[in-house]
Amino acid sequence: MFENLSNKLETIFKRLRGYGRLNEDNIREALREVRIALLEADVNLNVVKEFIEKIRARAVGQDVMSSLTPGQQVIKIVYEELAAILGSTGSKIVFSARPPTIIMMAGLQGSGKTTTSAKLARMLLKDGQKPLLVAADVYRPAAIEQLNILGKELGIPVFNGNGTADPVEICRGALTDAKENGCRSIIVDTAGRLHIDEDMMRELKNIKGEIKPHEILLVADAMTGQDAVNLAKSFNEQLGIDGIVLTKMDGDARGGAALSIRSVTGKPIKFIGLGEKLDQLEPFYPDRAASRILGMGDVLSLIEKAQDSFNEDAAKKMQKKFREDSFSLADFREHLMQIKKLGPLDQILGMIPGVGKLKDKDVDESELVRIAAIIDSMTEKERNNHTIINGSRKKRIAKGSGTEVYEVNRLLKQFVQMKKMMKQFSKPGFMKRFGMPGNMLGAGRGMFPF
């Protein structure tokens, strides 16, 4: 859906070859593309405008580095500025010198507060900060029960006030309970509410007054659109937040809300939610978020995801196979299945800069199962040497896998394509050509195991 910004900028600057220095004129069109990319990523319009002016001011007059094209130079500036605004890496929860550390969660309905509360509690438990979860959402049906269940799953106590209807009173009780039980941290899950609901916002202020939290975290959905600035501003002005958790980042949202929220509150984004499981809470990395917002691939995340799913030996073996061109259909199948574990194929490919193009070419993740079936219908020999697969073999394979010959053909085509691409990836220095800042490249790690 989103064309890669770097490709677009390259095209623009091709028409403007020969510029040694960026100026108002030659970056105008590029900035227009940047503006569109940011808006498509749901960055708020006013935030975009401010940002573009900043970039313009920084870019004009700069010499284009000899190693970069003007397009790459603009991207570099945009990317660096984005990452800078998004803040510093891995802001942590600051534990109080006098425990318990009290953390309060707030946000709109459905943003993911309850799940995030549980994830956070799990993290604190691991850090040796014995947590107490507090269920202060007395409104949404079964919200308390939800937290009870999650607490039980984690072996973490949940204070729910036993039917108390007043959230402030529940919180008061929780403080005493935590002290009695020697808890070192308290996480208060509050009901979702609209930032314009005055009564409900007052309730949050009352809770805050009662428990005097060390940390108030705003939980926001990564899919939030232009309204992100309104809600963030409101919560921050009325409540005073200390940090942000961006949830549902495991989808394909570009997450421009991160920039909007960060810009209007100035508060750090501390964590991102990457799934429904309770261990899927991770620190926020501004550089990754920046490239994701720009639609330029989240290389670091990809590498890390890949590292999680592939053991290093297997990855090295694979790389060797790519280099030596001995990667077979059998390997292909094995790795498709691995990829499937990583997430949707087009998303994975989208994480690699410059691979955007491949997306048009029928790589549909729902086909993975069919592809596996096709490869399963091949003989051992065919799997190890795809070049022997002729017309009659294709027919047999199609029949055996319940597919059509054109599907077998397409698979073979994709396989050859992929092989070619991977051979390139496995060459040292491949990523350099994209002119991306060094820290994005996982310098020299060259871990592209598929």
Add this chain to the structure above:
Amino acid sequence: MLNIMNEKKGISLFKTYRDKFERLKSGLSKTRSGFLSGLTKITGRGRIDEEFFEELEELLITADVGVHSASRIISGLREDAKKNKLKESKDVEQCLKERILSILNSQFPISNFQFPKDSPFVIMIIGVNGSGKTTTIGKLASKYKKEGKKVLLAAGDTFRAAAIEQLEIWGERSGCPVIKHQSGADPSAVIYDAIQSVKARGYDIMIADTAGRLHTKVNLMEEMKKIKRIMGRELPGAPHEILMVLDATTGQNAISQAKLFNEAVGITGIALTKLDGTAKGGVVINIIDELKIPVKLIGVGESIEDLREFEPEPFVEALFER
């Protein structure tokens, strides 16, 4: 316009619109009453110049219409203005509203739920996590129940903690029984049982909850397809409605949601929730235009009665309110 309502359609259409608008607005306007609408503020300028069109475009963008759609709509508007030699900015304003209305209206009459003649009516509710599926089911169940229908709910979200309990509470509130299995059970099995129950006990309507899922998760989308298949196998023609519940706060990602959910199971309509906030939900214009999927319902609050039928006109009015 949930079918049942059609019978009562004697009242003047205008009044219906007015009422809807007032209700939508009262759901919306907790802090914003008394402000001039953004559009009026701009068009108050009088002159039709480049800046004027730019401001209109920006107004659309901030309503989540999306930068491409906004620019397409505005270039059409420029042509209109030229062709009709519009001099007054309020005429251009009218023109803009009509442009958007014509997109919304293109799918609007289809918004009615099509009740089958001689079979129970099965509604499947889908959407990403936290969009408002279960709440919408509660509201919808209550509405039908009040209209004298026999309604059964199916607790098809067996994954999220306390999702079943949540639906049960909505069942109690609306007075509709809930078919459930244990947490962690196969959702298709729940749906299977629910359909058997619908057939055996003569229910008019069944509404199936499903677990929230991100549209990019292949295995979860497969699970959802299976739920749909089971429905159709056990009751030919079912599900008759597949509603995607969309949070109005969502930005451009809603398009990807609609596309992928539609590809997987075919969406018959959208329920746009949380319009009682400050978000406009403008992204549905794009979805209606490109995917031809109508918006059928809107959610304007957390209470059981906070469900409305979608009406293009008040929606467009609200789009430009600031």
